[in-house]
Amino acid sequence: MRPFVVLVLIAMGVAGTAAFSEAAPRKSTNNPRFDASVDRGLAFLKKAMTATPPHAGEEILAAYALFKCGEPPESPLVAKAIQSAVGRSSRTTYQPVGSYDHIYGAGVDAMFLADVSPETYKPNLQIIANYIQSVQRADGSWSDSPTGPGDVSMSQYGVLGLWAAQRAGCIVAPEAFDRAANFHMKNGNPDGGWGYRPGTTAGPGQGSSTHNMTMAAAGSVSVIRLVLHGGKGAAAPAPVEQEKKFGLLEKVDPLADLAAQGSAAAYADYRAQNSASSLDQRVDKALGWNDARFTPVSKVEHNLYFYYCVERAASINNLQTLGGRDWFTAYGEGLLSLQSEDGGFPTFSGPIVGTSFALLFYMRSTQQIIEGLYGKGLQRSTKGNPFGDKTKEPEPTALDQLLSSMENIDLSDPKLNTDVDLASELVRSVQSIEDPEVLVGQVDRLKGLVKHPSAEVRQPVYWALGRTGDFSLIPLILNGLRDPNVDVNVEAEMALRYIARKPAGFGLSANPKEGVENAPEAQQLQAVNQWRDKAFKAWSTWYFERRPFEERNGFDELEAKVPSAPSAPSAAGGR
Numbered sequence: 001m002r003p004f005v006v007l008v009l010i011a012m013g014v015a016g017t018a019a020f021s022e023a024a025p026r027k028s029t030n031n032p033r034f035d036a037s038v039d040r041g042l043a044f045l046k047k048a049m050t051a052t053p054p055h056a057g058e059e060i061l062a063a064y065a066l067f068k069c070g071e072p073p074e075s076p077l078v079a080k081a082i083q084s085a086v087g088r089s090s091r092t093t094y095q096p097v098g099s100y101d102h103i104y105g106a107g108v109d110a111m112f113l114a115d116v117s118p119e120t121y122k123p124n125l126q127i128i129a130n131y132i133q134s135v136q137r138a139d140g141s142w143s144d145s146p147t148g149p150g151d152v153s154m155s156q157y158g159v160l161g162l163w164a165a166q167r168a169g170c171i172v173a174p175e176a177f178d179r180a181a182n183f184h185m186k187n188g189n190p191d192g193g194w195g196y197r198p199g200t201t202a203g204p205g206q207g208s209s210t211h212n213m214t215m216a217a218a219g220s221v222s223v224i225r226l227v228l229h230g231g232k233g234a235a236a237p238a239p240v241e242q243e244k245k246f247g248l249l250e251k252v253d254p255l256a257d258l259a260a261q262g263s264a265a266a267y268a269d270y271r272a273q274n275s276a277s278s279l280d281q282r283v284d285k286a287l288g289w290n291d292a293r294f295t296p297v298s299k300v301e302h303n304l305y306f307y308y309c310v311e312r313a314a315s316i317n318n319l320q321t322l323g324g325r326d327w328f329t330a331y332g333e334g335l336l337s338l339q340s341e342d343g344g345f346p347t348f349s350g351p352i353v354g355t356s357f358a359l360l361f362y363m364r365s366t367q368q369i370i371e372g373l374y375g376k377g378l379q380r381s382t383k384g385n386p387f388g389d390k391t392k393e394p395e396p397t398a399l400d401q402l403l404s405s406m407e408n409i410d411l412s413d414p415k416l417n418t419d420v421d422l423a424s425e426l427v428r429s430v431q432s433i434e435d436p437e438v439l440v441g442q443v444d445r446l447k448g449l450v451k452h453p454s455a456e457v458r459q460p461v462y463w464a465l466g467r468t469g470d471f472s473l474i475p476l477i478l479n480g481l482r483d484p485n486v487d488v489n490v491e492a493e494m495a496l497r498y499i500a501r502k503p504a505g506f507g508l509s510a511n512p513k514e515g516v517e518n519a520p521e522a523q524q525l526q527a528v529n530q531w532r533d534k535a536f537k538a539w540s541t542w543y544f545e546r547r548p549f550e551e552r553n554g555f556d557e558l559e560a561k562v563p564s565a566p567s568a569p570s571a572a573g574g575r
Contacts, residue, residue, distance in 0.1 A: 044344040068365045107161035128165060169504060178224075188285075204301060215312075217286060291324070311367075482536060
């Protein structure tokens with residue numbers, strides 16, 4: 001019961017973060033030297049975790065790194081860590097790992113469970129979020145003591161834990177993020193960086209700005225900006241040469257489609273105390289501090305901590321360079337020099353922690369989260385206009401040709417696998433279009449396919465309509481929520497999320513049969529129809545509140561109140 005795009009990508013061999021199997025290969029860094037380093041780091045980490053069971057905090061961090069590298073949740077080390085994280089968050093209140101490490105542990109527990117399966121562990125994540133919010137200090141920071149000074153490092157994990165819970169659809173007060181922004185905005189140093197415990201001489205740097213704290217705080221402020229104001233627009237990255245799919249398509253940054261216009265805030269009706277521009281300016285100052293002191297090989301005592309922090313700040317801000325250099329390559333090469341002969345990355349906190357941070361950097365951990373929010377492994381053409389200068393009379397696109405041929409296809413031809421062939425070709429042809437205006441121009445022809453007798457064709461049609469980003473198509477896509485096929489329902493809901501720039505939608509599961517997959521068909525039908533009604537009501541209400549005034553007539557509101565007619569889905573979701 002997965003969205004069509006994900007199913008297609010799995011068939012292509014580029015499944016997203018959560019689509020692992022026991023045989024899933026390790027993810028690649030797209031750099032052979034870095035891949036070799038990751039292989040050695042993974043071997044070290046597995047051996048170290050097996051030889052001497054790590055303490056709770058190390059266990060979760062290491063398992064998180066294994067999972068980000070592609071290790072499936074069912075593997076023994078990851079499964080054991082999941083059980084530990086669930087055990088700490090299964091009661092009415094969270095059971096922290098020690099007094100000093102309480103926020104570090106809560107943050108990593110939340111990040112881990114949210115990335116493994118946000119829907120499965122949402123109750124646990126809510127318990128963790130409640131705890132993190134309950135111990136946030138009045139100034140917006142987190143620390144090991146209710147009365148001690150605020151801690152930039154611990155505050156980073158407080159923000160990360162709340163962000164993980166928010167992404168999973170948990171109840172997290174926007175004020176918690178805003179207060180955290182206040183702490184960072186008021187306690188930075190004049191040079192643009194941050195110290196460990198602002199206002200004190202405690203810890204590394206003795207109050208002066210350090211690379212670790214500056215990048216940790218820059219990442220925290222960037223997360224807060226993303227949650228409260230949405231992501232800022234940025235230029236799409238230059239394409240990287242790699243194996244083409246079907247001779248035309250290649251995998252690209254999934255933020256590319258949303259980069260120019262940014263992504264939506266998580267709290268649409270909340271008025272933040274800290275404006276987007278002020279948060280952006282503060283992050284820019286921090287990045288400037290780092291650029292002026294560009295050091296690919298970190299030499300501080302917690303040296304591996306820096307790489308994980310810099311990856312977060314760069315990924316959330318969709319940066320390709322830092323200090324005028326390709327940051328991933330430059331820092332990645334510097335990180336290689338810190339690897340021991342046994343494959344580990346020793347640091348002040350021990351080799352398990354250090355190796356985990358190194359692997360999280362190389363696997364672009366935060367980038368994986370961003371991809372999960374705004375699209376996984378999307379594909380597009382980078383060949384430009386294959387038909388020449390756009391000022392000339394445009395020649396037919398692949399979509400033109402496909403739609404024209406579909407008008408003459410003999411659907412009764414037993415030699416044609418209609419369901420698979422038409423769906424695959426439709427996706428491929430839409431993905432090959434560089435200019436979104438071309439896709440918008442095909443809307444009328446796509447509309448005709450919404451009533452196609454095959455659900456395997458209707459499903460990608462809703463996907464294609466969503467890719468236009470056309471707000472006026474929402475009434476048509478709403479009809480997809482009432483389609484008799486469950487997979488079509490899900491794809492229509494995903495299309496609405498895309499157009500609305502609401503990656504999490506209204507919190508509905510991507511599986512309408514969740515929890516009743518093995519139940520009798522009547523019970524499955526009941527669950528599916530309840531999902532359909534909730535989805536239709538939520539999205540209809542949202543649309544009616546935002547549509548242009550001239551489109552309001554009152555009749556569609558009345559129609560939206562009529563519950564969808566029950567329709568029995570087959571084991572495959574119906575036709």
